[in-house]
Amino acid sequence: MAAIEAAALGYPSTSPTRGSGPIHRRRRRLTLFRVIVFVVMGTFFLVPILAMFEFTTRGTGLGAARTLTAWRQIFDYPDLIDAIVVSLELAAITSIAGLLLLVPTMIWVRLRLPRLTRVIEFLCLLPLTVPAIVLVVGLAPVYAWVTYFFGSSTLTLAFAYVVLVLPYTYRVLDSGLSAIDVRTLAEAARSLGAGWGTVMWRIIAPNMRSALLNAALLSVALVLGEFTIASLLSFQNLQVAINFLGRANAGVSISVALASLFFAFVLLLALSFVGRRRPAPVQEEE
Amino acid sequence: MTEELGSVVDARPRQGGRRLPLAWLGAVPFLAYVSIFLLLPTAIVVIGAFAGPNGPTLSNLNTLTQDYVVASFVKSIELSAASSAVGAVFGSLLAYAIVTGKPDATMRRLVTSACGVLAQFGGVTLAFAFIATVGGEGLITVFFADRGIDIGSSVWLFELPGLTLVYSYFQIPLMVLVFLPALDGIRPQWREATETLGGNGWHYWRHVAAPILWPAFLGATLLLFANAFSAYATVAALVSQGGIIVPLQIANSIQSEVGAANENVGKALALGMVVIVAIVMTLYVVLQRKSAKWQR
Numbered sequence: 001m002a003a004i005e006a007a008a009l010g011y012p013s014t015s016p017t018r019g020s021g022p023i024h025r026r027r028r029r030l031t032l033f034r035v036i037v038f039v040v041m042g043t044f045f046l047v048p049i050l051a052m053f054e055f056t057t058r059g060t061g062l063g064a065a066r067t068l069t070a071w072r073q074i075f076d077y078p079d080l081i082d083a084i085v086v087s088l089e090l091a092a093i094t095s096i097a098g099l100l101l102l103v104p105t106m107i108w109v110r111l112r113l114p115r116l117t118r119v120i121e122f123l124c125l126l127p128l129t130v131p132a133i134v135l136v137v138g139l140a141p142v143y144a145w146v147t148y149f150f151g152s153s154t155l156t157l158a159f160a161y162v163v164l165v166l167p168y169t170y171r172v173l174d175s176g177l178s179a180i181d182v183r184t185l186a187e188a189a190r191s192l193g194a195g196w197g198t199v200m201w202r203i204i205a206p207n208m209r210s211a212l213l214n215a216a217l218l219s220v221a222l223v224l225g226e227f228t229i230a231s232l233l234s235f236q237n238l239q240v241a242i243n244f245l246g247r248a249n250a251g252v253s254i255s256v257a258l259a260s261l262f263f264a265f266v267l268l269l270a271l272s273f274v275g276r277r278r279p280a281p282v283q284e285e286e
Numbered sequence: 287m288t289e290e291l292g293s294v295v296d297a298r299p300r301q302g303g304r305r306l307p308l309a310w311l312g313a314v315p316f317l318a319y320v321s322i323f324l325l326l327p328t329a330i331v332v333i334g335a336f337a338g339p340n341g342p343t344l345s346n347l348n349t350l351t352q353d354y355v356v357a358s359f360v361k362s363i364e365l366s367a368a369s370s371a372v373g374a375v376f377g378s379l380l381a382y383a384i385v386t387g388k389p390d391a392t393m394r395r396l397v398t399s400a401c402g403v404l405a406q407f408g409g410v411t412l413a414f415a416f417i418a419t420v421g422g423e424g425l426i427t428v429f430f431a432d433r434g435i436d437i438g439s440s441v442w443l444f445e446l447p448g449l450t451l452v453y454s455y456f457q458i459p460l461m462v463l464v465f466l467p468a469l470d471g472i473r474p475q476w477r478e479a480t481e482t483l484g485g486n487g488w489h490y491w492r493h494v495a496a497p498i499l500w501p502a503f504l505g506a507t508l509l510l511f512a513n514a515f516s517a518y519a520t521v522a523a524l525v526s527q528g529g530i531i532v533p534l535q536i537a538n539s540i541q542s543e544v545g546a547a548n549e550n551v552g553k554a555l556a557l558g559m560v561v562i563v564a565i566v567m568t569l570y571v572v573l574q575r576k577s578a579k580w581q582r
Contacts, residue, residue: 138327
């Protein structure tokens, strides 16, 4: 598009069909640079992952044949399966609770309490300044009360995780909300008799679907990787279980670690397809 | 209903100021939640850092001057500085390689998704990845050992060079994610303008691109520093004993059952961390504002 424009305006085009001018030489140097960077970086990032896979397929003993035993053994550890399930549950609860807490608040603040905008932003970004290892020091006494009221289930970790995902959820939702005209949508719906619940749930939420999905998937990725808080509050989530098992059976625990890494990657890759903006359909109505 | 229609989404009070207090109620659930699970824990840390058995005291802060604590802070800062420098340089190169491709290319989508995962997925998985690569039985260790070369990773892997290498694994992807928007803000027209005025590639980078990108680059580096400084899980999974960096010291003070005094020492350490991260993040925000005007 830009190239066509440039050509039409008589600017030197960056297309490689132009022969061997200085532009063409620069283009070739750039391609070389890109290839080198991608190869070097690709090696650095892929080798450890390949090494993990290689490790999980090792047989026991010298010269043993490749085996998938480690992957099959995952199911022999009920504690590990429990931890996987509980981490998936935590991921679901955290992403939904985070959205339920933040979406209505952010819409409400935009419409009715603009003076609170900076306060909300500050509070949401605060967890970036208070590292998880610090937060957990102060959370320990708070969790004594949480256990008192809600029991000692690992799922109570969701309370802390909602705080951890706040900065990421906030940023995604903020850009999602900025992309639509919240005020006009809300005014139109309200003047047609909609209540606030309808405005949020049926008018604004569907208009920022990709932001909601984006925020939810980011939360999932974050929760599946969380170790610090769970470990120091003595809960068994996926990462804590993997770490513990790593001492007894490294093969199995590396298999699970690799699987969860892959799962998160597929989630985020799916997200990059969903997040693409489609051109707004032109609707003509009377 | 008719009253409602009169003030559809109007924040200003219509009936003697009664609407404003009601509007505030909408923010109460969020504020209450954040107060309990974010502000209260932070307050507990800050107050605890100054609390002694007999009322307020500064003695907890004295531990911050003890040798082993100073050493762990120095180690933390060294590690964060080294890994953020490495991450910033290689991350910006990778970001530049991405941005010079087609904007909607598969490569870009693949790399940014991978970066999104790898930037978050430090911790246990990362520790395992490097143990499986350059640990005692790791792929590369074994590869070289078969050829009679000892890469000596048992010496350097758990020290500064090894930890820097491990940290680069999440620092580089984070740099890509943070720096990409700044690079996207660079217009090809600026380069064309430089050339029209007779400048060459060096002039373009020296006088146009670098001054514009500099604040964003520096800001991103600071964010990387704060990120590395806060990280706990990776080193915790790699190193089982001792407290070579501050987060490990804090974890030790929580887990050991020595007594309440020790617990407050942990809070003093935590406060020290918050102060450093807060300074770094404030600088980051300032630099972000400076660079934001070039991004749209």
